[in-house]
Amino acid sequence: MKDRDVYEELRAPLMRFASSLVGPNDAADLVSEVIVAAIQRRPLSSLENPKAYLMQALLNRARSRGRRLDREQKAVARLRAIPFPQEHTEVSDPGVTDTVATLPPQQRAAVFLVYWEDLSPSEAAKLLGVRPATLRRYLHLARSKLRKHLDE
Numbered sequence: 001m002k003d004r005d006v007y008e009e010l011r012a013p014l015m016r017f018a019s020s021l022v023g024p025n026d027a028a029d030l031v032s033e034v035i036v037a038a039i040q041r042r043p044l045s046s047l048e049n050p051k052a053y054l055m056q057a058l059l060n061r062a063r064s065r066g067r068r069l070d071r072e073q074k075a076v077a078r079l080r081a082i083p084f085p086q087e088h089t090e091v092s093d094p095g096v097t098d099t100v101a102t103l104p105p106q107q108r109a110a111v112f113l114v115y116w117e118d119l120s121p122s123e124a125a126k127l128l129g130v131r132p133a134t135l136r137r138y139l140h141l142a143r144s145k146l147r148k149h150l151d152e
Helices: 003-023 024-041 048-079 094-104 105-116 122-126 132-151
Strands: none
Touching: 003 024, 003 048, 024 048, 048 122, 094 105, 094 132, 105 122, 105 132, 122 132
16 A cells, blocks of 8 residues: 555545644644654555554644644733833834844844843843743844845
8 A cells, every 4th residue: 555545545534633633724734744744754554553643643743733832822922011112212224123023023022122121131031931042042043134134
């Protein structure tokens, strides 16, 4: 039996199970992620019980998604709790402001807390609920993007 045959045979039950875990809108993505990851490890046809293996993989991936979404929601709540300055500070190059606006939220938050609020990276990391090394990485990525803009 080929991987394609195994997939065709199990597609409907996998989709039903995934729908029960993450809802019908995200089920196809979840199944695709699991199938691709499984095939990268070994052929589906080599599995002793492909259905059980893939169902467990779906459950594990759904749990991981749930934990990630929970962390993201908590981070967003922490970011919303940060008081933003009331006064408007002029930036000499409006392109810098536009570039900062294109940064991912974590990088924008890191830049704001460290450079605007004058917090140490450790304090900013604690406020955002990340490790100091993670916050320093956000700052590094943000500075790299800003440097590219300023060099243009």
